């Protein structure tokens with residue numbers, strides 16, 4: 001009888017564990033940060049708002065942090081000194097209020113920003129895949145710890161029970177059967193095999209799914225072209241070069257002609273004082289020499305201020321072979337204009353602070369979970385958009401106050417065929 005209790009306990013712990021797997025997963029701080037905060041904050045660098053890494057240590061208290069993020073305007077108007085000081089320091093820029101974030105979600109965001117390290121540089125796709133595991137190691141680590149603790153617990157319970165049984169038997173004068181060592185016990189062997197299968201399966205599928213993902217991928221480009229110099233310091237609009245991002249599926253990389261619109265005139269980099277150019281490895285870059293590389297590709301002679309032509313009058317140009325950074329698998333349909341023109345999503349929400357990058361790296365994981373999370377959380381600009389006039393039911397519900405917003409999920413953004421061919 002006691003023995004079956006012991007077995008029952010193991011089975012119970014086992015089932016509890018298996019059914020609890022999804023419940024263990026905490027809110028995804030990174031996804032929350034990217035969809036809500038990344039347009040203004042960078043964990044490591046000041047942007048529209050201050051760098052957030054370590055912010056929990058500098059603000060007055062945890063409670064302050066919660067109330068600030070939920071509604072910074074009310075903290076400022078309450079006369080709080082710290083709040084008024086940073087507000088003044090950031091030229092009275094208003095931060096968006098996030099009344100819907102729970103304390104737990106805010107904790108997850110803070111844990112995420114504290115965990116961010118400066119991006120690594122690597123130049124091969126092979127090396128890139130290894131850096132991707134980082135994203136999920138946090139939760140994998142928790143899974144492994146919980147498994148080990150639960151297994152140890154099950155084992156101890158089982159040993160205690162069989163010990164108790166022997167003591168009871170001795171007391172009642174029942175002869176004890178010679179004990180089978182636990183590694184020969186059939187129940188233990190069966191459990192071990194089943195668990196081994198489940199975990200091997202879990203790790204292998206996880207590993208396979210992550211193949212080909214390359215978050216933080218930052219390849220070396222043929223010309224050291226800095227987005228910070230162009231889109232940041234000189235305020236060139238993203239769409240000047242990536243016009244496709246508002247009009248079509250692909251954002252497109254500009255051709256050399258687009259560069260030459262400006263660089264027929266601009267033949268040197270004069271910003272080295274204010275913004276010296278350095279690679280992620282710390283190598284110094286001469287901007288003027290990089291512009292000379294552009295001229296080689298464009299077939300431009302800076303001395304004569306004219307294109308170099310062959311005997312037939314064709315310009316001797318070679319296309320610049322930019323290394324593609326973002327790459328969704330072929331079975332996924334992603335459309336830029338849907339997001340930027342219809343959804344009004346900012347480039348930075350998906351691509352991170354590109355205007356501050358000298359070298360572009362892949363900011364987001366581009367995983368299915370990443371797309372889905374954003375579709376769950378993001379409300380579409382429903383009332384001001386004709387595109388959504390077909391959803392009469394939601395319009396009625398919004399009017400009657402039954403509903404406060406419509407998310408991408410509500411308009412079908414989680415349907416498989418919307419994203420998969």
Ligand code: HEC
Nearest residue numbers: 036037040048049050055086087090092093094095096098
């Ligand atoms: C619209 C831009 C914007 C967004 C979006 C935004 N913030 Fe801010 N945040 C600011 C600015 C600007 C400040 C500086 C204070 C001020 O001017 O209000 C700030 C300040 C802060 C501070 C105080 C920093 C310090 O140094 O004490 C915290 C914490 C913070 N933000 C967290 C967040 C979190 C978390 C999110 C996302 C849920 C977020 N912010 C989204 C603009 C923004």
Ligand code: HEC
Nearest residue numbers: 230231236237238241322323324325326347351354355360
């Ligand atoms: C003057 C032209 C120019 C402007 C302005 C510009 N870009 Fe780019 N962008 C490029 C070129 C050239 C590349 C390819 C080289 C590279 O990756 O650095 C590129 C690459 C990118 C990539 C990576 C593409 C890939 O390979 O997957 C992203 C994302 C991007 N730009 C976003 C932006 C955003 C967002 C802005 C505005 C803040 C912007 N760009 C402004 C020229 C420009």
Ligand code: HEC
Nearest residue numbers: 224225226229234236258259262268269270271287290291
């Ligand atoms: C709208 C005008 C404009 C366009 C288009 C443009 N540039 Fe520039 N570029 C500038 C300005 C302004 C500077 C900074 C000059 C200075 O600070 O002296 C610059 C600087 C540079 C530099 C030196 C700094 C650095 O980023 O390394 C390079 C190289 C360069 N551009 C390459 C390119 C390439 C390649 C393209 C096309 C993809 C391009 N530019 C398109 C305006 C432009």
Ligand code: HEC
Nearest residue numbers: 333334338342343349370371374378408411412413418419
């Ligand atoms: C930052 C948030 C965000 C991320 C990340 C995001 N989306 Fe979206 N997506 C939106 C918004 C907002 C809309 C609503 C715009 C619209 O109706 O077209 C949308 C709409 C869509 C639609 C049209 C849905 C419909 O019902 O019309 C598709 C398809 C789509 N997204 C695919 C993707 C894919 C694939 C990814 C990942 C590679 C992705 N999205 C990542 C915000 C996001």
Ligand code: HEC
Nearest residue numbers: 238242245250251252326327328334339340345346347350
């Ligand atoms: C909802 C998320 C999202 C937004 C918003 C977004 N992008 Fe992208 N971007 C992506 C994804 C995903 C890819 C990879 C697409 C692929 O591989 O097919 C990508 C790829 C790119 C590329 C590489 C070339 C291409 O078309 O594949 C450039 C350049 C780029 N984006 C620029 C921009 C610019 C500029 C904006 C703002 C006007 C912007 N993106 C807004 C998600 C986004």
Ligand code: HEC
Nearest residue numbers: 209213329332366367368371372375413414415416418419
């Ligand atoms: C919002 C867009 C979106 C929706 C909706 C979506 N997917 Fe995906 N899916 C993706 C993206 C992006 C990838 C590529 C992920 C990667 O490269 O790791 C993907 C990959 C996959 C894969 C390959 C395994 C993997 O994770 O790479 C399968 C299988 C899949 N999706 C099935 C589905 C099914 C079934 C549904 C409907 C329940 C669905 N998807 C709905 C965007 C979406």
